[in-house]
Amino acid sequence: MSDAGDEMSETRIVDSSRASWPEVAAVTRSETEAPFPPLLPGHLFFNVSLMPYALHPLVCDLGQVARQRLSALRLEDYLNKTERVELYIVNRAIETMLDIPGITSVSRDDLLAIYTDEGFHTWMMERFRRKFQRVTGYCLRQRPSPSMSRVLAICDRTSVRHRDVAVVAAASVTETLITGTLRQAGAGDDIYPPVRTLLAEHGADEMRHQAAFVRFAGDWVPALSHEERELLDALLPELMVAFLSPELPMWRDHLLAVGLNATQADQVLRESIEPLDVGVQMMEAALVPRRLFERLGLSCAERFARHASRWRPP
Numbered sequence: 001m002s003d004a005g006d007e008m009s010e011t012r013i014v015d016s017s018r019a020s021w022p023e024v025a026a027v028t029r030s031e032t033e034a035p036f037p038p039l040l041p042g043h044l045f046f047n048v049s050l051m052p053y054a055l056h057p058l059v060c061d062l063g064q065v066a067r068q069r070l071s072a073l074r075l076e077d078y079l080n081k082t083e084r085v086e087l088y089i090v091n092r093a094i095e096t097m098l099d100i101p102g103i104t105s106v107s108r109d110d111l112l113a114i115y116t117d118e119g120f121h122t123w124m125m126e127r128f129r130r131k132f133q134r135v136t137g138y139c140l141r142q143r144p145s146p147s148m149s150r151v152l153a154i155c156d157r158t159s160v161r162h163r164d165v166a167v168v169a170a171a172s173v174t175e176t177l178i179t180g181t182l183r184q185a186g187a188g189d190d191i192y193p194p195v196r197t198l199l200a201e202h203g204a205d206e207m208r209h210q211a212a213f214v215r216f217a218g219d220w221v222p223a224l225s226h227e228e229r230e231l232l233d234a235l236l237p238e239l240m241v242a243f244l245s246p247e248l249p250m251w252r253d254h255l256l257a258v259g260l261n262a263t264q265a266d267q268v269l270r271e272s273i274e275p276l277d278v279g280v281q282m283m284e285a286a287l288v289p290r291r292l293f294e295r296l297g298l299s300c301a302e303r304f305a306r307h308a309s310r311w312r313p314p
Contacts, residue, residue: 021113024208026201027120036135036194043192044068045075045138047185053251053272058264066258069138073254075195076140077247078185079125082202084148085174086118090209093171094118096164097216102223105215114212117205128198136192146250150242154235165228166235168220173239175206175213176288182206214292221296229298236293236300241307244282246273248313275312282308 022028041064048054054070094115098108129140151174155166186199224232248269255265283290283305290301 021110021208024204025113025117025120026124026205027116034194034197036131039136039192041065041068042190044188044190045071045192045195046078047188047191050074050184053255053268056268056272058260058268059255059258062259069258070254072136072138072140073257076143077145077250079129079140080143081145081148083122083125083142084145084152086122088148088152089167089174090171091115091118093168096168097171097220100168100220103216103219105219106212110212114209117209121202121205124198124201128194132194146247147243147245150245151239154238154242158231158235162228162231165224165231169232169235170239172213172217173236173289174243175209176292177240177243177285210288214288217292217296221293221298233298233300236289236298237304237307240286240289240304241282241311244285244308245311246278248273269313273313278311279308282311 044067048067048071051070051074053059054067059066059070094111097103097106098111129142133139151170155163155170158166182199182203186196186203221229221232252265252269255268256262260268286304286308290304294301
């Protein structure tokens with residue numbers, strides 16, 4: 001996609017965010033008690049295009065039941081990751097953003113609306129987990145998210161003096177990266193309808209959040225001191241890599257859980273995960289933050305591209 005195309009796409013995102021929050025936010029209009037239809041054998045809970053290992057011959061040999069369970073495990077991970085983004089990164093950042101002077105493109109009302117949305121998404125996912133288990137029999141367990149642990153570790157190792165910059169940077173990254181994955185994860189006729197609905201409701205809110213964070217960064221970054229801009233420039237590539245890197249140890253555990261042995265699980269991942277493809281996918285997923293911070297005069301996009309092109313399994 002050309003630079004002009006990127007700018008037009010981002011303009012559409014920003015323009016679409018101007019609708020009245022009470023009219024469009026999931027918290028004001030979501031049907032939290034929507035019916036769950038019976039689970040069919042062909043249903044999946046996560047788009048297999050984001051799970052290349054699920055299409056490996058060794059996994060296919062296990063049958064549809066194993067693929068369905070793999071997709072449940074991937075949905076479990078996704079919900080855990082999303083919850084931690086919302087509570088421990090975005091809402092933590094908004095508490096800081098509310099006190100940053102000189103921001104005119106995003107109002108206090110805008111920020112509090114996002115804060116409310118993120119709390120509602122977490123509540124919505126908790127209710128979804130309970131009903132999902134009752135209807136499908138699958139338990140979506142709550143557990144730490146490795147990628148969010150990495151992101152939080154990057155923030156926490158910055159000096160106390162610069163901690164707020166790091167947290168706002170992390171939120172700016174996660175909120176401008178998450179929408180594309182939401183659209184992909186729930187796409188497909190074989191996705192269990194309540195999952196598709198959950199991710200669509202969430203994704204509609206996140207499109208507005210993305211636009212708000214793009215506008216916020218346009219005011220915030222130019223107002224930072226030289227030292228703060230240098231810190232931000234150094235943190236951004238690390239944060240994007242931490243958020244986007246494949247969770248190979250977790251995926252290996254998932255493959256073991258559906259019946260493969262350790263040797264087979266390692267083979268599946270080795271033959272399914274191509275480093276060059278991962279690099280391309282990371283670049284595509286990071287399109288909005290790369291373009292955003294490049295326009296704001298930072299060099300992090302180029303350094304992130306180098307990181308992505310050099311990604312290799314740990």
